């Protein structure tokens with residue numbers, strides 16, 4: 001029987017692309033949703049070339065109507081949505097006292113509101129259809145440790161963690177699982193640029209802070225993400241799995257410091 005589709009927000013780049021590929025390998029048609037047509041087209045070409053069924057949906061997760069249209073398109077093409085991965089994010093390093101209202105709103109809007117928009121849109125359809133479903137929210141360990149230099153992202157990811165647990169409690173009776181995954185530091189293009197670790201020398205310093213002494217690959221994080229969101233672990237809900245080489249136990253690096261060039265040995 002054909003599996004329902006998996007929607008992956010931000011599925012055209014970085015971790016989202018790796019998750020889309022791994023879900024495709026596991027037999028799910030994937031719907032990749034993000035703002036930029038060029039990200040989606042490039043990813044769709046790659047995934048299609050690997051034999052994966054792909055639909056692209058240009059969609060700003062901050063806009064409810066665009067989210068609804070993306071879920072409509074997914075159902076029209078694949079019949080049913082089975083999985084949702086809320087992976088889209090925006091982030092940049094900024095001193096809290098200098099963060100503008102629009103800067104706060106941009107990051108909160110993408111991370112917290114975007115996750116809510118997609119979760120509610122698919123959740124209410126699953127409930128009305130009497131269908132089970134599974135949602136995975138990509139967060140970061142600083143949702144519970146806090147971190148300097150990214151107060152907007154920390155606050156939004158903490159909100160997503162609280163949302164994850166609350167929806168798991170509310171929707172478990174409908175057969176809907178809701179979980180979160182907190183990856184360690186990955187070298188993806190926009191994250192490395194926006195957060196100040198594009199330089200390999202900075203990456204090497206960061207890797208020294210990780211108990212396993214290396215940064216994470218998108219592939220290894222994607223593998224765990226797919227284990228969690230698919231039906232491999234059907235009794236897990238409301239949880240957050242960490243895949244960070246042990247970094248959070250050491251304390252999340254102060255992002256202000258390495259942008260300012262102060263990250264020591």
Ligand SMILES: CCCCC/C=C/C(=O)SCCNC(=O)CCNC(=O)[C@H](O)C(C)(C)COP(=O)(O)OP(=O)(O)OC[C@H]1O[C@@H](n2cnc3c(N)ncnc32)[C@H](O)[C@@H]1OP(=O)(O)O
Pocket residue numbers: 089090091092093094100101102103104106107140153184185186190191194195
């Ligand atoms: C150490 C690693 C672990 C970290 C864990 C988490 C990592 C991640 O989340 S990585 C994700 C990285 N990927 C991205 O950020 C990609 C998407 N990002 C963006 O599109 C932009 O960076 C965005 C978040 C700013 C959103 O873009 P957009 O909606 O187009 O917003 P604007 O460009 O109009 O800017 C809105 C507002 O924000 C201010 N702003 C933007 N960048 C900065 C900055 N670097 N520093 C300070 N302020 C910034 C911008 O100035 C606008 O405010 P106003 O000037 O007041 O209008």
Ligand SMILES: NC(=O)C1=CN([C@@H]2O[C@H](COP(=O)(O)OP(=O)(O)OC[C@H]3O[C@@H](n4cnc5c(N)ncnc54)[C@H](OP(=O)(O)O)[C@@H]3O)[C@@H](O)[C@H]2O)C=CC1
Pocket residue numbers: 009010011012013014015016033034035036037039040059060061062086087088089090110114138139140141182183184185186187188189190191192
């Ligand atoms: N990189 C890292 O070290 C870490 C990352 N994470 C998390 O992992 C996830 C993936 O990050 P990563 O792959 O590194 O970064 P990317 O920048 O590659 O991914 C972010 C994705 O979000 C999409 N996006 C941004 N804004 C919007 C929007 N308004 N609407 C729809 N899509 C949007 C972007 O696509 P487009 O530009 O086309 O809109 C992009 O594909 C994020 O949730 C991030 O917070 C967590 C811990 C560490």
